[in-house]
Amino acid sequence: MIELRSMPTACGERRRDQACSQCGARALSICNSLDGADLQRLDALAERASFAAGEALIREGDEARNVFNITSGSVRVFKLLADGRRQITGFLFAGDFVGLATGDTYVFSAEAIEPVTACRFRKAEYRNMIRECPSLETALLERATHELAAAQNQMLLLGRKTATERIASFLLDLPAHDLARPMPAGHVHLPMSRSEIADYLGLTIETVSRVLSRLKTQGLLKLASLNEVVVMQPRKLRALAEGDI
Amino acid sequence: MIELRSMPTACGERRRDQACSQCGARALSICNSLDGADLQRLDALAERASFAAGEALIREGDEARNVFNITSGSVRVFKLLADGRRQITGFLFAGDFVGLATGDTYVFSAEAIEPVTACRFRKAEYRNMIRECPSLETALLERATHELAAAQNQMLLLGRKTATERIASFLLDLPAHDLARPMPAGHVHLPMSRSEIADYLGLTIETVSRVLSRLKTQGLLKLASLNEVVVMQPRKLRALAEGDI
DNA sequence: CGCAGCCTTGACCATTATCAACGCTGGTGG
DNA sequence: CCACCAGCGTTGATAATGGTCAAGGCTGCG
Numbered sequence: 001m002i003e004l005r006s007m008p009t010a011c012g013e014r015r016r017d018q019a020c021s022q023c024g025a026r027a028l029s030i031c032n033s034l035d036g037a038d039l040q041r042l043d044a045l046a047e048r049a050s051f052a053a054g055e056a057l058i059r060e061g062d063e064a065r066n067v068f069n070i071t072s073g074s075v076r077v078f079k080l081l082a083d084g085r086r087q088i089t090g091f092l093f094a095g096d097f098v099g100l101a102t103g104d105t106y107v108f109s110a111e112a113i114e115p116v117t118a119c120r121f122r123k124a125e126y127r128n129m130i131r132e133c134p135s136l137e138t139a140l141l142e143r144a145t146h147e148l149a150a151a152q153n154q155m156l157l158l159g160r161k162t163a164t165e166r167i168a169s170f171l172l173d174l175p176a177h178d179l180a181r182p183m184p185a186g187h188v189h190l191p192m193s194r195s196e197i198a199d200y201l202g203l204t205i206e207t208v209s210r211v212l213s214r215l216k217t218q219g220l221l222k223l224a225s226l227n228e229v230v231v232m233q234p235r236k237l238r239a240l241a242e243g244d245i
Numbered sequence: 246m247i248e249l250r251s252m253p254t255a256c257g258e259r260r261r262d263q264a265c266s267q268c269g270a271r272a273l274s275i276c277n278s279l280d281g282a283d284l285q286r287l288d289a290l291a292e293r294a295s296f297a298a299g300e301a302l303i304r305e306g307d308e309a310r311n312v313f314n315i316t317s318g319s320v321r322v323f324k325l326l327a328d329g330r331r332q333i334t335g336f337l338f339a340g341d342f343v344g345l346a347t348g349d350t351y352v353f354s355a356e357a358i359e360p361v362t363a364c365r366f367r368k369a370e371y372r373n374m375i376r377e378c379p380s381l382e383t384a385l386l387e388r389a390t391h392e393l394a395a396a397q398n399q400m401l402l403l404g405r406k407t408a409t410e411r412i413a414s415f416l417l418d419l420p421a422h423d424l425a426r427p428m429p430a431g432h433v434h435l436p437m438s439r440s441e442i443a444d445y446l447g448l449t450i451e452t453v454s455r456v457l458s459r460l461k462t463q464g465l466l467k468l469a470s471l472n473e474v475v476v477m478q479p480r481k482l483r484a485l486a487e488g489d490i
Numbered sequence: 491c492g493c494a495g496c497c498t499t500g501a502c503c504a505t506t507a508t509c510a511a512c513g514c515t516g517g518t519g520g
Numbered sequence: 521c522c523a524c525c526a527g528c529g530t531t532g533a534t535a536a537t538g539g540t541c542a543a544g545g546c547t548g549c550g
Binding site: 407408448449451452455471 | 505506507508514515
């Protein structure tokens with residue numbers, strides 16, 4: 001129950017220090033916007049949960065009973081078409097919040113990529129939470145607004161960027177979200193598979209693989225391992241990402 | 246100054262009556278969630294503004310001073326790449342709210358498609374507004390959450406749907422947003438040009454035109470005029486939209 | 491050591507973009 | 521009042537980006 005307060009990074013300094021590459025705002029976690037007393041009251045309502053890799057936190061169509069605050073690991077949020085086509089709408093990491101949704105049922109699914117720990121809150125207690133801690137609503141609105149800006153960026157990416165621009169954007173934006181995992185400058189950790197990257201960027205695994213190989217050949221990247229990329233020429237990569245060529 | 250309260254549809258019955266095709270929630274306008282006294286207090290802070298077709302309400306990069314509540318007309322919200330590629334992230338109609346953004350500058354642009362009237366609020370007064378009317382924050386959070394769900398749907402569309410599926414989805418979803426314009430059942434009004442439809446769906450104008458022609462040939466649609474489509478076989482169109490073929 | 495699963499690479503294909511020509515329509519000026 | 525023009529939309533021919541299918545390689549685990 002103490003997890004919410006003690007979670008290493010969501011409430012920590014590192015998260016405060018880094019500006020969002022999209023909108024310039026400081027990275028937000030719910031905890032950053034709340035004071036100690038508020039957090040303590042929320043803790044009393046939180047329930048600790050952990051999920052194995054692949055396990056679902058949220059299933060589209062299920063009754064929307066819970067909201068979660070991720071405290072470690074990484075999560076994919078996605079929607080499916082009837083024939084199995086998948087669009088991953090976001091990756092979540094420590095400090096992120098998931099499950100807020102209008103209506104009675106979830107309209108997306110969320111699954112653990114790696115083992116995940118989270119604080120679970122009953123949605124039924126949501127009103128109580130707001131009453132006990134009104135600044136929570138402000139924090140959630142800020143967070144939602146921030147996610148909306150991120151979603152607009154992703155729509156720009158999916159609707160108008162080429163495969164290379166998508167990969168470049170992805171590699172540059174990812175580190176800003178996974179602040180819990182300290183990485184040497186230029187190193188990008190990819191907890192997700194090629195197939196998940198593809199489903200996030202609206203591409204196929206083959207195209208993802210080919211573009212990564214080409215960027216490596218061109219000297220913009222090194223592939224330290226399957227799950228770790230080193231950005232060698234960030235300026236060139238940024239130019240690619242924005243289509244400034 | 247009375248516009249906010251008296252706007253014909255944003256606060257009206259029609260808007261309450263229709264459920265959102267995406268998430269099942271009742272269509273939301275800020276006004277629906279607030280009582281008369283609250284609306285009156287907000288009115289005191291509102292400033293009436295009108296915009297000619299093509300005029301900008303919001304320009305990406307500008308200091309974020311205002312938020313708007315659209316009272317009539319239609320608006321395109323979009324982002325641009327350096328070379329001019331445009332992604333329209335949404336169309337707004339009477340009752341919609343625009344301008345909420347984290348950070349000091351707007352991260353998107355908004356322009357009138359048709360002549361638009363709106364209520365303008367100074368962002369500097371935002372804190373006052375919340376203090377005078379705390380339920381506004383709740384309403385805004387609901388609205389933001391709703392938009393986030395819509396954004397996830399659009400990402401699914403942009404990342405994973407074919408051209409035909411995109412057009413079908415668009416034609417089915419649009420009427421739910423433009424409730425201020427009463428239309429006979431099956432009739433869809435398109436205030437936007439082909440080029441705007443293309444930039445919303447991540448296609449070119451030629452592809453939009455071709456797909457519309459083909460759907461017409463197949464008898465799923467009639468093109469009453471450039472700006473009005475009649476859906477002849479909604480079930481088939483819905484099947485197309487979901488990829489249920 | 492071997493196998494399963496994921497990733498990479500190659501050859502070919504299809505959807506959609508691009509380029510180009512033509513048509514419609516509404517507004518304007520003769 | 522009619523004709524012309526500009527702008528938008530449609531349609532066709534061709535091209536290219538990225539998808540599909542297929543084969544082979546790497547890696548980590550039993």
